[in-house]
Amino acid sequence: MSEREKWLARPAKEELAAKLRVVAWIVSAAVLLLVGVMQRVRLDLPKGWDTSMLPPFHATVNALGAVVLIAAFVFIKQGKVALHRAAMMFAMVLSVLFLFSYVAYHLTNDPTRYPEDGPMRGFYLVLLLTHILTAAVSFPFILFTFVAAWTNRFAAHRKLARWVFPLWLYVAVTGPVCYWMLRPYY
Numbered sequence: 001m002s003e004r005e006k007w008l009a010r011p012a013k014e015e016l017a018a019k020l021r022v023v024a025w026i027v028s029a030a031v032l033l034l035v036g037v038m039q040r041v042r043l044d045l046p047k048g049w050d051t052s053m054l055p056p057f058h059a060t061v062n063a064l065g066a067v068v069l070i071a072a073f074v075f076i077k078q079g080k081v082a083l084h085r086a087a088m089m090f091a092m093v094l095s096v097l098f099l100f101s102y103v104a105y106h107l108t109n110d111p112t113r114y115p116e117d118g119p120m121r122g123f124y125l126v127l128l129l130t131h132i133l134t135a136a137v138s139f140p141f142i143l144f145t146f147v148a149a150w151t152n153r154f155a156a157h158r159k160l161a162r163w164v165f166p167l168w169l170y171v172a173v174t175g176p177v178c179y180w181m182l183r184p185y186y
Helices: 003-008 014-040 054-077 081-108 121-150 154-185
Strands: none
Touching: 003 081, 014 081, 014 121, 054 081, 054 154, 081 121, 121 154
């Protein structure tokens, strides 16, 4: 029996999946609320604190996330389930790290805006808008896809992952691109 066949033979944990789906909705709502709050609230940093290194950190974490997602995709296509699972766990950790750091930065800093006379403003705004919308829409489904795999509901996982993966990858790639386009204006 192959590694893949052994994983697929594991019994589904339907009760746990139902509970975790509720948690995924709650987390999704909380993140959406937090992102809304960070657009309106500014907290003062303690004297001497500098957060200027966070935007390049965010871009780096997002870019690394894209690389890890591609590696996870390659692993599963090769039937290397354990490596796929490890890569996806790492992608989730990177996403959580990014999210906490991103929210902390935006709660303590005014947004940096692309100049109205910037040479690529139209392209930047379209890229940023699609990045934000895709991130918002895909976030709960990333969690649902993770829950499906975690609870051995592999048919549901595959069904979701077919369209969630490209969305997540788009977000992970366009985030750093938006940063690099905005970088001269920080």
